[in-house]
Amino acid sequence: MSTVVMTSGFKIVSSEELTKIRNEGSAPEVDTSSLFHDDIAPWAISSSREADEILSAIDKQGFSEACQEYGVQKSQAFPCTFWVKVAGTVAAVDTSSRVGKIKLSSGDKNVEILIGPVIPDTALRDGYPEIDYSDFGNQDAFANLSEALNREAISLVDEVEEITPGDRVSAVGAFSTWGGVEDTLQIVPVELNRVNAE
Amino acid sequence: MKMTSMQLLNRFASTATLSAMVAVAGVGSAQAQGDVDLSDDGEKGNIAILVNSLDNPYYSAEATAAEARAEELGYAASTFSHNEDLNRQRDLITSVVGQGVDGIVLDNADSSASVAAVRYATERDVPVVLINREIPEDGIAIAQLTHNNNQAASQVAQAFIEKVGESGKYVELTCNLADNNCVARSNAYHRILDQYPDLEMVARQDAGGELVKARQSMQSILQSHPDIVGVIAGNGPVALGAISALESAGMDDVTVVGIDGSNDERDAVLDGQLYATSMLQAQELARQGVNQLHQYLETGETGESERQLFRSILITEDNAESVNNFEYKDN
Structure with missing residues (x-):
C-alpha cells in the first residue's frame, strides 16, 4: 500500500504524525472545573431569565434586539447565546443517539436539555463574556476549552439521581442560535435539579 | 443533472487554466524578472495584496474582493501571488516595502514560517493585516482575521x-x-x-x-x-x-x-x-482586512482585537442556491 502511495504523489499521515501536528502551539492553562463551577455557573444562574421571557422578547423585539438586550454575542463569528431557566415535567429521556436529551413538557416550544455523552455545542464557552478567542491564539485550544466545559456539564448531569419520564426538573443553561428558535430549544446545562427529589 | 467524474475534472481544469492566465496577466511578468511593480499611487496611498495561488477559486475571490475594497477606499491596490512559496513571499514583501507601499494584506505562505516576513514589514513601519492564515505570534501583525x-x-x-x-x-x-x-x-x-x-x-x-x-x-x-x-x-x-x-x-x-x-x-x-x-466567507474576510488596514492607516489603530474569527455557513441542498463565489446572499 505504501508503494502505491509514494508513486502517486501523496502521503499517508500516521496517527503519531497527526498527534504531533495537533499538539503544536501553546495555549493558556485553564482549570476548566473551576471555570465552570466558580465562574460560569454562578454568573449564568444570576444572569439567566425564564425561557418564556427570552422567547417572547425574540418574538416581539426581533432577534437582533433581543440578542443585544438579553444575549451574549462576542462577534459576528459566534451565534447569540441566551442563558435561560427552564422547568417542567420530563416527557422522555432520549438516549437513542449519543447526543442524549431530556425532553421537557414546558410551554409552547419543545425544550431539550443536552446530557451527553456527546454535546455538539459551544454555548458554554461562547456565552460567557470573559472568554475571548484572542486569549487563546489558536483555534484548537479554543475548541478544546469548549469540549472541556461540555464535559463538566455532562459530569453535572451524571451527579443528579437518575431522571425518568414523569419527574419534574428545573435547569439553567445556555442555548445558542444564529437567528431565533424554530421548534426546539436545546440547552447545555450549568445547573440541573430534580424538583420532586427534594 | 449530475456531473460525471470527467466533467468534474474538466471543469476544474478549465477554472485552473483561466485563473493561471489571470495570474500571468496580473503578476507573472514582474515576478518573472524578480521585480515587482506597484500600481500608481492612489488618493490614499498604495496597498499590496499578497495571496496564495490564484488558480484556486478561494484565493482568487479573496484577492478580488480585497482589491475592490481597497480601490473603493481610495487606494491603489496591487495583487501578487506567492504560490505558497516562502522565498517568493519574502521577495515580494521586500520588494513592495522597498517601493514604499503603505500597507500589506497578506494571506501568508506558511503560518509559522511567515513570522519573519511579517516582522520585516512591520519593523519598517509597513502595517500588515493577515487574512485567512494566522501566525503563532501576537503583536507583529496589526490584525489576524481567520475563518472559524x-x-x-x-x-x-x-x-x-x-x-x-x-x-x-x-x-x-x-x-x-x-x-x-x-x-x-x-x-x-x-x-x-x-x-x-x-x-x-x-x-x-x-x-x-x-x-x-x-x-x-x-x-x-x-x-x-x-x-x-x-x-x-x-x-x-x-x-x-x-x-x-x-x-x-x-x-x-x-x-x-x-x-x-x-x-x-x-x-x-x-x-x-x-x-x-x-x-x-472569503470575500467578506478580505474586505474586513482592508477596512482594518485603512482604519489603522487613518487613526493608528484598528479598533478591534488582533485575532478575529469569521463565521462559516453550513451549506446543504436547502440553501446552496445562496452561495456565489464565497459570498452568501440570503434573500
Whole structure:
C-alpha cells in the first residue's frame, strides 16, 4: 500500500504524525472545573431569565434586539447565546443517539436539555463574556476549552439521581442560535435539579 | 443533472487554466524578472495584496474582493501571488516595502514560517493585516482575521452524522497538513466523530488540498475499503476529487462532505453529489482586512482585537442556491 502511495504523489499521515501536528502551539492553562463551577455557573444562574421571557422578547423585539438586550454575542463569528431557566415535567429521556436529551413538557416550544455523552455545542464557552478567542491564539485550544466545559456539564448531569419520564426538573443553561428558535430549544446545562427529589 | 467524474475534472481544469492566465496577466511578468511593480499611487496611498495561488477559486475571490475594497477606499491596490512559496513571499514583501507601499494584506505562505516576513514589514513601519492564515505570534501583525475552521468542521461533522448515522466506516482526506487551518479542520472533525465509537475511520490520507491527488487517493483507498459509508474532506477540491473517484467506481451512495463552499461545491450539493459543505466567507474576510488596514492607516489603530474569527455557513441542498463565489446572499 505504501508503494502505491509514494508513486502517486501523496502521503499517508500516521496517527503519531497527526498527534504531533495537533499538539503544536501553546495555549493558556485553564482549570476548566473551576471555570465552570466558580465562574460560569454562578454568573449564568444570576444572569439567566425564564425561557418564556427570552422567547417572547425574540418574538416581539426581533432577534437582533433581543440578542443585544438579553444575549451574549462576542462577534459576528459566534451565534447569540441566551442563558435561560427552564422547568417542567420530563416527557422522555432520549438516549437513542449519543447526543442524549431530556425532553421537557414546558410551554409552547419543545425544550431539550443536552446530557451527553456527546454535546455538539459551544454555548458554554461562547456565552460567557470573559472568554475571548484572542486569549487563546489558536483555534484548537479554543475548541478544546469548549469540549472541556461540555464535559463538566455532562459530569453535572451524571451527579443528579437518575431522571425518568414523569419527574419534574428545573435547569439553567445556555442555548445558542444564529437567528431565533424554530421548534426546539436545546440547552447545555450549568445547573440541573430534580424538583420532586427534594 | 449530475456531473460525471470527467466533467468534474474538466471543469476544474478549465477554472485552473483561466485563473493561471489571470495570474500571468496580473503578476507573472514582474515576478518573472524578480521585480515587482506597484500600481500608481492612489488618493490614499498604495496597498499590496499578497495571496496564495490564484488558480484556486478561494484565493482568487479573496484577492478580488480585497482589491475592490481597497480601490473603493481610495487606494491603489496591487495583487501578487506567492504560490505558497516562502522565498517568493519574502521577495515580494521586500520588494513592495522597498517601493514604499503603505500597507500589506497578506494571506501568508506558511503560518509559522511567515513570522519573519511579517516582522520585516512591520519593523519598517509597513502595517500588515493577515487574512485567512494566522501566525503563532501576537503583536507583529496589526490584525489576524481567520475563518472559524473549528465551527466549520464541527457543523459539517454533525451534518455527516445526521446523514450516515452513528455507525459505519468512513475515510478522511485532509487538505494540507502543513497548513494550520487544515489541521484545525481535521482536529475539529475528530473532536466530533471520535465521540462515536461505532464510526470507524478506516483510512486517512493527506491529499494536499488538490482535486487530482484526492481522486488518486480515493481510488486506491476504495480498493481496500469498498464498504465505506462516507468521506470527510478537508476542503472543497478534495471533496470533489473524492466524488470523482466514487463516481468512477459507481458508488453513488457514499456521503461526502467538505469545507470551502466554492461554486463547484455549491453545484455538487445541488446535484446531490456533495451532501454538505461549509462556506468560508472569503470575500467578506478580505474586505474586513482592508477596512482594518485603512482604519489603522487613518487613526493608528484598528479598533478591534488582533485575532478575529469569521463565521462559516453550513451549506446543504436547502440553501446552496445562496452561495456565489464565497459570498452568501440570503434573500
